[in-house]
Amino acid sequence: MILVFASAALAGFGLDRVDLLSADPGTFLADDISRFSDSPTGVSVRWFEQVSVVLDTPAERLHVGLSLASQSLAIEQSLGAWTAWQAGLSTSLGLPRGAFVDVSFRRGAVRVAAAVNLHTGATWSRPQWTSIRVLPAIAVGVGPVPRETAVWMD
Amino acid sequence: MRTLLLAIAPLLTLGCHPQGEPEIIAHRAAAGYWPENSRLAMERSVQADFDGIEVDLALTADRVPVLSHDPWVPHVCTYQNGEEITSRDLLAELTLDELRERYECGGHPDPAFPNAELRSEEMYTLDAMIKELRYGDPDVVVYLDIKYELGFTELPEIFAEEILGRWFEADLPNPTWVFADNTAAIGAFETYARANGHSLRTALTWPEFPPDASSTAIGLSSELQQGMGLGGPLADVRDAGADGVAVYWELASRQLTRDARDDGVDLFLWTLNGPELESHLDWDVTGVITDYPGDVR
Numbered sequence: 001m002i003l004v005f006a007s008a009a010l011a012g013f014g015l016d017r018v019d020l021l022s023a024d025p026g027t028f029l030a031d032d033i034s035r036f037s038d039s040p041t042g043v044s045v046r047w048f049e050q051v052s053v054v055l056d057t058p059a060e061r062l063h064v065g066l067s068l069a070s071q072s073l074a075i076e077q078s079l080g081a082w083t084a085w086q087a088g089l090s091t092s093l094g095l096p097r098g099a100f101v102d103v104s105f106r107r108g109a110v111r112v113a114a115a116v117n118l119h120t121g122a123t124w125s126r127p128q129w130t131s132i133r134v135l136p137a138i139a140v141g142v143g144p145v146p147r148e149t150a151v152w153m154d
Numbered sequence: 155m156r157t158l159l160l161a162i163a164p165l166l167t168l169g170c171h172p173q174g175e176p177e178i179i180a181h182r183a184a185a186g187y188w189p190e191n192s193r194l195a196m197e198r199s200v201q202a203d204f205d206g207i208e209v210d211l212a213l214t215a216d217r218v219p220v221l222s223h224d225p226w227v228p229h230v231c232t233y234q235n236g237e238e239i240t241s242r243d244l245l246a247e248l249t250l251d252e253l254r255e256r257y258e259c260g261g262h263p264d265p266a267f268p269n270a271e272l273r274s275e276e277m278y279t280l281d282a283m284i285k286e287l288r289y290g291d292p293d294v295v296v297y298l299d300i301k302y303e304l305g306f307t308e309l310p311e312i313f314a315e316e317i318l319g320r321w322f323e324a325d326l327p328n329p330t331w332v333f334a335d336n337t338a339a340i341g342a343f344e345t346y347a348r349a350n351g352h353s354l355r356t357a358l359t360w361p362e363f364p365p366d367a368s369s370t371a372i373g374l375s376s377e378l379q380q381g382m383g384l385g386g387p388l389a390d391v392r393d394a395g396a397d398g399v400a401v402y403w404e405l406a407s408r409q410l411t412r413d414a415r416d417d418g419v420d421l422f423l424w425t426l427n428g429p430e431l432e433s434h435l436d437w438d439v440t441g442v443i444t445d446y447p448g449d450v451r
Contacts, residue, residue, distance in 0.1 A: 031408040038430040042404040045374065049381040068382050092383035121413040123383025130416045133409075 012058035017143025022052040023102050023115030024090045025070045026137035054141065063088075072100070082107050090117070097122035097129070102139060113139040176434075177441035178450050179206035179297060181425050182223060186267050186445035189230050189260030191221035194273045196283050200290035204447045208297035208333070211280060211317055213308050216249040219280035219317045225306035225365070231259035231277070246307050253277045267445065280317060284324045292327035295441075300334040300343065303365060310334075310342035318346050318354070335359035337394040344395060357398035357422060360387040361405070377405055386410075391419055398440065400424050411438045 021028070032046040052067035065072040065088070074088030083105050090098035102115035117135040122128055183195035184204070191209055199207045210223040222228045226242040233239060234256060245253070254276040261274025287296065298317065302310045321330065332343045332354060340356050347354035361376040363369050380386030387410065391399040398420030401410065406423055414421040415438060424443040426434055431444050432451075444450070 027407070027409055035433070038433055039404045042377070045377050046381070046407075049378070068378065095383070119409075121409050121416075123386075125383060125385045125389035126413065126417075128413075128416065131412055133412070 013064070014056045015143060016054045016056045016063055017111055017141035019052040019054060019065070019067075019111075019139050019141035021138060021140040022050045022065070022067060022070075023100050023113060023117055023137040023139040024052060024065055024067070024072045024088065025050070025098060025119050026100065026115065026117035026135040027069075027119065029137050030133075030135045052141075054143070074100075076104075079103070086113070090119070092123040095122060095124050095127060098132075100137070102137075104139070108145055109142050111139070111141040111143065113141075115139055176423075176437065176439045177205035177295060178447045179208050179295070179422070179441045179443045180204045180447040181208055181443045181445045183207050183209055183221075184445060184447055185264070186270060186427065187448065188271050189264065189273065189275075190267075191223060191228070191278060192230070192260040192273070193275050193278045193282060193286070194260060194271065196221075196278065196286050199447075200286055200294070202448060203291050204294065206295035206297055206441060208299055208443055209283065210299045210301050211313075212245045212301040213313060213316055214245050214250045214253060215247055217308065217312060217316050218250040219313075219320065220245065220250065220253070221278045221280070221283065222301065225301055225303045227253070227257055228259065230262075230264055231257045232262055234258055236262070244306060250277070250279065280320055284320065284326065287326055287328060290328075293329070295329045295331065296326070297331045297333055297443075299359070300332060300339045302334065302336065302339045304336075304338075306365065310336075310339040311346070313339065314342040314346035318343060318350070318352075322347075322350060322352055330355065331398070332356045333359050333400055335362040337390075340394045340396050355398065355420075356394075356396040357400050357420065358387070358391045358394045358396045359400045359424070360390055361402065373402065373405065376402075380405070380410075388413055388417055388419060392417075398422060400443070403430065403434065403442075406437075406439075408437070414439075 028046055028050045032043050036043045049069040050067055052065045055064045057064055061076050063074045070090050072088045072090045074086050076084050076086040078084050085103050087101045098119040100115050100117040102113040104111055104113035115137040117137050119133045119135050120129045180199045182190035183199045188195035188198055209221050211219050212222045212225050214220055226244050227239055258274045261272055300313055302313050334340050361372055363372055387399045387401050400422035403423040403426050420440040422441045423439055426442050426444050427446055434442055
């Protein structure tokens, strides 16, 4: 893991934030959290799977999100002071399986976003896009305090 | 644009959950009320008219199908003198007569089900169960869970021959499923049924928990495997050629129910009791397996 982050940093990637509650794929809030009282261990594992490390990339405004459950590419655009919107492509190990948009508020180290996720269950072991779910989601992330030049400060 | 929206409208399902009416299936013939896989449990389950009854089947040394969750004498049995069994006495090394001479089952409390009624019996056979089923509702679905274990039992082909041979000969009207936790057993039963001109519905039990393996490790690795999209019950059921899949309930998800429905795969959840059973009754699954089928409101 250290090697991955070191390589990423050398290639011009940097940590934007860690989404403790991620909008991608969005099934944790929609499906899993309500089962916590029945299966605290199982839901905790599902939570861990969706925790996403979001990296800045050398391409301006382009973020990469990496979690066990999903990997995404997203473009973020400022809406004004502290606020931004974002659109992203969700994948399962590179296989496209959905998309999401969100509107976020970021102040200091904390980012909160309201999102809508178009989600299919497609994976490499089951590459099917036969049904699409529309999942509302909330994302909560923490990360380094943004520099003056960050996109939401444009 | 309007045409496009109309075209994709059926594909879009808002986050709401479909209301399901799963069959309530008596696990091991309702182990919460009566000793698991016993004559008493089968008699009472047949009288109770549950939606479905699930039993486990293994073979003795003389290839008689008996009801047992394990390939060895089950934990609900003791020696005839009442002494607890501390070894693994393999069923494949004991004839039915030897089993009946040496062991009795169901007469001492099972710590997992302290309130279950007790009755000491000899090992219960598939033949006796078939006779019992003739007294019951012909619509009760029977789930035969095959306990083939590599290294502990006969080959799956022998299981298929002995179990399905008796089952097809009995010609019971009850709808039937065969469950097994491995592809070899599913394949053997499908092949035997086809070769004898019968149709058979099979379901893969997922994940497989082999004897002596850590259930925590298997549960966690199975969850991560499906969470990362590297596999999962639907991929495995496709490889097994089964019609359905019975998933350990904590590894299931709402997304899995949707995917199973899209794939035309019957999905069962095992084994839910108490509050978790109640909270899964609206899931869009074919059946839920419980030790307490009579408690469902």
